[in-house]
Amino acid sequence: MKPKLAQWKELLAARHQKENDEEKEEEKPDGRPVTDVPYADVWREYGAKPYWFDGDYCLIRETVYPLDYQHGRYRLGALYEVHERWQEAPFSHPLSCRGFAVRDLFFFDTETMGLSSGAGNIMFLLGHARVLGDRIVVRQHVLPHPGAEAALYQSFLSDVDYTTLVTYNGKAFDWPRLKTRHALVRNMVPKLPAFGHFDLYHAARRLWKDKLDSLRLSEVERHILHVERGDDVPGFLAPMMYKEFLQTPHPDRLMPVLRHNERDVLSLIALYIHLSVQLLEADRLADPKELLAAARWFEAIGETAAARGVYEEASGKGAKEAQAAKWQLSLLYRKEKRYEEAALLWRDLLIHGNGYWKAKAGLELAKVYEHYFRDAAEAHRYAVMAYEAWRSLARMSRQHREKEEAEWRRRLARLERKKNG
Known part of the structure; x- marks a missing residue:
């Protein structure tokens, strides 16, 4: 019996020590057990x-x-x-x-x-x-x-x-x-x-x-x-x-x-x-909307080279976002004084775009031919085309835009004088 009692005492002591160790693992800083x-x-x-x-x-x-x-x-x-x-x-x-x-x-x-x-x-x-x-x-x-x-x-x-x-x-x-x-x-x-x-x-x-x-x-x-x-x-x-x-x-x-x-x-x-x-991998995105959005973000943070590459990719897609990409790319070219490349894009928008893009692209062509190419006749021709697209849009929106109308007429009159002068 004595050997067995001694063995039980050892087991109880070991268990008690283990419980104390586990309790100490989760004590408050002041030593009190977590209860x-x-x-x-x-x-x-x-x-x-x-x-x-x-x-x-x-x-x-x-x-x-x-x-x-x-x-x-x-x-x-x-x-x-x-x-x-x-x-x-x-x-x-x-x-x-x-x-x-x-x-x-x-x-x-x-x-x-x-x-x-x-x-x-x-x-x-x-x-x-x-x-x-x-x-x-x-x-x-x-x-x-x-x-x-x-x-x-x-x-x-x-x-x-x-x-x-x-x-x-x-x-x-x-x-x-x-x-x-x-x-x-x-x-x-x-x-x-x-x-x-x-x-x-x-x-x-x-x-x-x-x-x-x-x-x-x-x-x-x-x-x-x-x-x-x-x-x-x-x-x-x-x-x-x-x-x-x-x-x-x-x-x-x-x-x-x-x-x-x-x-x-x-x-x-x-x-x-x-x-x-x-x-x-922005220039490899399949979704035209994501392509255009990524390019605009690059441009907004001043990463023009990255923006240009993505705009170029987006402009080749057969979707409505392609026209917006061409427009944004043309503005980058204009900022970089790459007028010939910008004009190519504006002509494409003027021919293939809807009324909104025809008005915007035609106006830019009128400006670049007047001030950079120095061709008043072409500037006047593009201004007339842009004005007609703008008037069509204005009639559909049923809004009377006297100020814009006056600006268009002043531009046309000035180009008419230059063309004939």
Whole structure:
């Protein structure tokens, strides 16, 4: 019996030591065991642990994905490929990650209690994803109750570099609300860093505002990224589900929202990959609308060479966008004093375009023949053609445009005198 009793004592001592070790893993800074995290064991099963700060806590949940994880039409590891291509791109762009490492990019999305920036609309979930070596890590900072914001922002700001955030409408939504909430605890947590990041909403609007009826992330996912959410909860239900969680703080009440947010940040990675491919291969886009939109974006940021190449490609498409592309390309040529090439495009629009393009192209031909080619007769001929197209449009619109009419008549009279003088 004595040997057996000694063996049992050893087993009990080992078990007691193990329990002590597990308890110490989740202690508050003052050494007191964690006893006031409701359903802590369930949170642990979902990959979430408490983060203690200033006598309170938030929850941090971490999920890991392999690089070959397929989200819609892209492997998430393709981020490495577009990152390498951006380093060698012959143009600069607001979405370029040149100079950054892949691990520097933080794909960030929030869940809030409301759309306004009022003091009552707290941010209860801050989620972000990073590509770290051979894996994608999604980390979510959860506010367990409204009084724990100091712990929430301490945990988040000690982990994230805001200068390289990738968001969807973060400039107008997430960032202003984050500033509002941070202001309430700013004396207790780190300062907000200087703001600067990639906002994919503005990129989507640039490329697809004429293609999609709605630019909500869910619509971009469905129509562009081919992401199917399945049983995912809609985002507008998140505030209601959080309120229910506050009443009964069981993790199962909030996990659908965490999974929704998790998919959002994965979609940001896939969307950044797709937008990068769209821009890096802009002259090979099949959709004329996307071709024209990409060219206009390049032109707007001063990347004239890139814009010219895409306009040239778009102008060869058999679609109505081809006429707009020819027009934009002609204006680039005019700016570069390549008048002969611009005139070729204007003549094409005058012959093959509708009334709108005939009026615009004819007017430009009248100007270039008067001031550059010094041929008043041709200038007068083109002005007459443009004027007739303009009058036809004015009659159809049933608007009396006395000022424009007077300008056309003065131009025609001046060219008539030059032609005969």
